[in-house]
Amino acid sequence: MTLGASLKLYLDVDASVEWAEALKETARVHPLVISGHVRLFVLPSLPALSAVIDVLADSPIAVGAQDLFWEDRGAYTGGVSGADLARLGCTYVEVGHVERRRIFNEDDLTIRLKFAAALRNGLTPVLCVGEAEQIDAESAAQLCIAQLDSAMANTTGLRDLVVAYEPEWAIGQAEPAPSAHVVSVIRKLRQHIDEIGLVDAAVVYGGSAKPGLLSALGNRVDGLFLGRFAHDPAAFASIIDEAAGLR
Numbered sequence: 001m002t003l004g005a006s007l008k009l010y011l012d013v014d015a016s017v018e019w020a021e022a023l024k025e026t027a028r029v030h031p032l033v034i035s036g037h038v039r040l041f042v043l044p045s046l047p048a049l050s051a052v053i054d055v056l057a058d059s060p061i062a063v064g065a066q067d068l069f070w071e072d073r074g075a076y077t078g079g080v081s082g083a084d085l086a087r088l089g090c091t092y093v094e095v096g097h098v099e100r101r102r103i104f105n106e107d108d109l110t111i112r113l114k115f116a117a118a119l120r121n122g123l124t125p126v127l128c129v130g131e132a133e134q135i136d137a138e139s140a141a142q143l144c145i146a147q148l149d150s151a152m153a154n155t156t157g158l159r160d161l162v163v164a165y166e167p168e169w170a171i172g173q174a175e176p177a178p179s180a181h182v183v184s185v186i187r188k189l190r191q192h193i194d195e196i197g198l199v200d201a202a203v204v205y206g207g208s209a210k211p212g213l214l215s216a217l218g219n220r221v222d223g224l225f226l227g228r229f230a231h232d233p234a235a236f237a238s239i240i241d242e243a244a245g246l247r
Ligand SMILES: O=C(CO)COP(=O)(O)O
Pocket: 006, 097, 166, 170, 171, 172, 173, 206, 207, 208, 209, 225, 226, 227, 228, 229
């Protein structure tokens, strides 16, 4: 099982550190985290990265960034180099979140270039895909597959990948997307991912994911990508317990 959380821009640096310390304690005493059966990664905001990496240095919780630039060096004011993220100790990087698409005007080409930059720097991409409007699962899956294929066009050297199915209409809501819809889209995504030979990729669900969801989805997903409902470390801990219960 893979459980990840992005703090987006919700927590400031001090709150991110405090949160990471609480998570570290949860992980320290959880046998399935220690044994590697539940893999955990967290994506703090950029200014909090170094401090969170320090906190989690001797824990099994991996750290990543929420974004990177597609070039590693040069005249790119404000850009964030994947090489520097790796050097800091990041092992994951998120690519293609719908908030990046909508608010920061990222398009399919941007996402493809960033995906390649992640791989070039040995970072595991957390590739977000998902439909904008609530539509049937078959159509949603086709859109997700097209986004995935576009991001991965001409990709070489892929070692590890997390695909986060995040329907836009379910992000920032009180409840996640209906489980039947999630299971159905993820089944089709999984089938495609297997067909293109990425059998080791984890396909997780994100979008108002919270305690109780993983138990409802069962082993039909490879995990969750959490947002707001991970801010409470106790909620995160209870989701780890759910992952353990599914084994
Ligand atoms: O976008 C998400 C994770 O990347 C989900 O965020 P929420 O769980 O806060 O809706």
